[in-house]
Amino acid sequence: MKTPSYSETYIIPYVNKGPKTVYRHGMKESGALNLPISVVAGELGMPTTDIAERNEGSHGDDMDYVNRRFKEPWGWTRDSMAEVMAAGKAAIDWDNKWHPPGTKQLANGRMHGIGFSFNKQWQADPNAEFFPSTAVVSIPRIDGTAKLIGRHADGGWNSETSWCQIVADELGMKYEDVECRPFDYPGFDLKQGSGSSGLVSMSPALVRAARRCRQRLLELATEEISGMRPAFPGLTPDDLDVKDSVVFEKANPENSLSVYRVVQLFWEWHEPAIGTSASLKHDIEGADRALMRQVHFVEVEVDTETGEVIVTKVVNVNDVGKCVTPESVRAQQYGGAWMGIGNSRNEAVYYDPQTGVKLNDNLIDYKWFSMNDIQGPMEQIIVETGMGYGPYGICGCSEAVGATMATCTSDAIYNAIGKRITSFPTTPDKVLKALGKA
Amino acid sequence: MQLQRFKNVNAATLDEAISVLAAGSAMAVAGGTDVVSTLRAQILRDYPETIVNLKTIAPSLDYIREEGGMLKIGALTRVGDIAGNSIVYGKYTALAEAAHKTASPNVRELGTIGGNVCQLSRCWYFRKRDNRFDCIRKGGTLCNAVEGDNRYHSIFGDIMGCVCVNASDIAPALIALGATIVTTKREIEAEQFWDFAIPGSTILDVDEIITEIQVPEPNSDVKSAFVKFALRKSIDFPVVNCAAAIGGGVASICLNAVFVTPYRPTAAEEAIAGKPITEDNAEAAGEEAIKNSEPLSMNSWKIQIAKTMVKRAILSCQ
Incomplete structure (x- = not known):
């Protein structure tokens, strides 16, 4: 249930064609963080949130060490993970809606699923030299x-x-x-x-x-x-x-x-x-620890006859330190959620295996989500712990919501059908294949 | 991608349009939603020298009316107008639903029913810009999809080696409702209208123009419906769609996007005709519909979708 660190290996093949899916900043890091948690939770029959909370840490260190070594000397006392988790769980009604994978069929015949993913709140490394302004x-x-x-x-x-x-x-x-x-x-x-x-x-x-x-x-x-x-x-x-x-x-x-x-x-x-x-470099030791968190929840219904996944509710919670413009933060939240869900559900570039020619280089065949493709409400919650390294404890929101949402939907699909889809995007053919219907 | 130079003719009469088409190297345009993208991407072997605009023809071919126990729709009637017409929705439900689920609102406001039934294949090899794949459908010798990425292609085999699918939403509704397509030369049963052609998708001659779609009024005990599965709620062409008209002991069902032409699963029709519409009977008819399926390397998943679409179209006729 509790793993001290993750081993993450990037394999970068150099081939004469582009990446398989549209790249969203931080997606590979988010996948490396959330997929193992989703798998461990699934194998144990536990809520994904529980495994995430037990493995909360920073740079491979658990929170006891981080609190003692960094937060206490800096005078920071708030627990970002606990705050965003509580807000998100309440908004999606996680404790009542989560169920063991593949066990809840709705009156309309579809399978109900609920998913979770989290990440650090993305911010630039304050000691990096490539972010001067x-x-x-x-x-x-x-x-x-x-x-x-x-x-x-x-x-x-x-x-x-x-x-x-x-x-x-x-x-x-x-x-x-x-x-x-x-x-x-x-x-x-x-x-x-x-x-x-x-x-x-x-x-x-x-x-x-x-x-x-x-x-x-x-x-x-x-x-x-x-x-x-x-x-x-x-x-x-x-x-x-x-x-x-x-x-x-x-x-x-x-x-x-x-x-x-x-x-x-x-x-x-x-x-x-x-x-x-x-702007100058910070000289705070460990300032790149990024102690603020974002959590995301998705509720879905899976049509097991077609493999269609219907998104019925989305909740995004971001601890942005200090929110200067709520409209801008919310735009990043729902914009990122939309793109992240669409990316994970539909988006892929397909190549002719004989010639390597890209086949879907237009927005008819490249299935970018339209406004109708998320049916349920999308709720954005902003938390302000003030633990960012910018003035006022600011951190910002950025595009990491999109990067983190991909594994959220795959976690929800697993919760719905009890079968794991092991590659993105989670298109209907893969859902049907996982169900043994294709 | 850009349009090349061509001569534009705003035809004043059908005869003028026919004469220009008969002269060769010409293409007719109505709403333009398919023709313009075809020309911009330059997907065909030959670029037409002349485009004949049909929208300027008088008297107008834009009308919907009931006449002599028949629904008559002018070929230049916009898809959006069909979707929103109360008479069509009330008696010819499958057609209204098919029109409503075609493309997106802005495309429906441009595209016409005549253009929709004549649209070229959506196969991504056929559609690749600059005629990148000179496939069978263009007069070449190879169907690239057979050994290529065929996830959206035919699950019922080929015609002359081509495994692309007809992607019209309106076509299966017209077939299920027993429609007739009237042209400047003849009247064609909808079921006979689509066939393998180079590079078109219909049996129309190069100088032949659709003028009207006629749909016989269904008996009062017949209900019709249209269902569609696509990867997005809007915009998309179907992965599979299905129209059904059932009642009075008769069932007419048509699948599309599963074969080179609209596909009528006669075994499914026989399985449900005269029987009560129940979950079990619809399921059994769905099973019958896919019995002859021949999936390609990447599209066996469409069989399950097709089965489900047949089942749901039948259930929607309750």
């Missing part, structure tokens, strides 16, 4: 709104919204007074190269740049320059604060001036308030 935050004189400028990033769900929210909070400005102005010339990279872990990689640079910009703004508001009377004479930057795009004296809030007016006062003499920053 840069940010420039400026409050130009022209309109007094904050500009976040840098090279355009393609990745992420609605990432520019989250960036602007962080900058607005740090500056003390209204969200609508912060604008992202991306360009396509390399130099200042808003999340270099885009891709995954965008927010956790980008936010350190954003926070530092915004704080430097805010400091410069307050200096402009209090310094006498070239004989010009400052906006807040006799005060220091520490005497001031900014809220809702208004600079005010802490001890006398009525002594206030809008950010726009502050930068306007100096339009002839000074550069705009500006702050720049690049």
Whole structure:
């Protein structure tokens, strides 16, 4: 029931054709983690969740060691796995719905199944050198709104919204007074190269740049320059604060001036308030341990006469540390779930065995899931333990939901029919073959 | 993949369209959902010099009406209009359900019934762009699917060595309902309409155009139904589909996507005709339907699907 570590071997054959299925980041790691757990649980007739909880750990270490060695020194006390598991189980009603494999037939004749998978919450290795990001935050004189400028990033769900929210909070400005102005010339990279872990990689640079910009703004508001009377004479930057795009004296809030007016006062003499920053490597020992978790649940009905698998409910729970934009996180959750389920159920590239020519290079024959192909409700739950390595304990969500969902559906199919399908995608022909009907 | 240059003729009359087709190197287009993708991918040996647009013909061939104990559907009637027609759904249920389960809503709003029954094979060897596989169906000598990836191909053998399947959803409904296809030259029983042809899928001459589909009104004790199995709920062509019309001691059943042409499992029809529609009788008819199956190397799973589709189509006629 409890295994100290997994032995995982990648076999990479070099052949004159592409990968069998569409690659989703982290799928092989997720499969190596979840498939053995699903198999062990199946052989023991135990819920998959039980085996997962018993084998919770990090980098091959069990949680006793991880708690003692890392979490306690860092002051982190929450148990991410326990929190996401409890939330997910409650949402899918796992304790009532799980049953021994192949034992529950529904009134419509189909077999009922429920599946589980989990993973660490994906985030960039904070010590990796390939995830630097840069940010420039400026409050130009022209309109007094904050500009976040840098090279355009393609990745992420609605990432520019989250960036602007962080900058607005740090500056003390209204969200609508912060604008992202991306360009396509390399130099200042808003999340270099885009891709995954965008927010956790980008936010350190954003926070530092915004704080430097805010400091410069307050200096402009209090310094006498070239004989010009400052906006807040006799005060220091520490005497001031900014809220809702208004600079005010802490001890006398009525002594206030809008950010726009502050930068306007100096339009002839000074550069705009500006702050720049690049994200730096962390120097926290073990910072790549990624202690936050994601768990996923799928409920299915299997038609044993056709091999069709009908997805009737999906629950995704992600501990993202700190959620900046819930809509973006939920989009990553259900978007990833959709793609992960579709990938595991239908998607494969087929080649002519005689010539090696790809046969299904179009979206008619490549069976990408359509909107109708998940029939049941999809519920997204966000947990915030604050144990990420970004500012505010942020971690982000990213595409790992898609990678982790594949084994979730195969676990559910096994729970439904009591037979193991040993390759992806789990198409009807394989279900029928497992049932001895093809 | 892009369209090559061709001459477009907006035919004003059927005679004009026929004359252009008779001149050779021409192709007729109605909704265009099949023709345009065929031309874009350049799957055929020869690229037509002329495309004849049938939608401009007057009087219009876009109508649905009952006349003389018969449903008459103009060849240019859109599939979506058939799916949503209350008369069709009420009396000719299998046809309405087949239309409703064809492709996706946007394709149904473009595609016509005439185009649907004339669609070319969906075999992925036949369809491979740039005529990558010059197979039997195009006049070549080899069916690549026989030794290739044939997971979606025929489970009832071949015609002249070709094991592709007819993928129309509407075809089996028309056969089960005893429809007639009217062309500019003749009237053809639906069951006789589909045959091995190069490169087409029907017995139509190159200068022959469908004008109308006629479906006799079923007796009041006849019920019809259409069922479909595909890998996705929308968009997909069938893995297997089946239409049935049962009542008055008679059963008419037609499977599709299981053979080169729509396939009528006569043994299943005989097994259920005149018997009460029960789970056991439907199951037995399903078993009869697949008795002559000859699966290829990768598609034995379709036999189970076909059996189930026959059973479910029969049960849906209760």
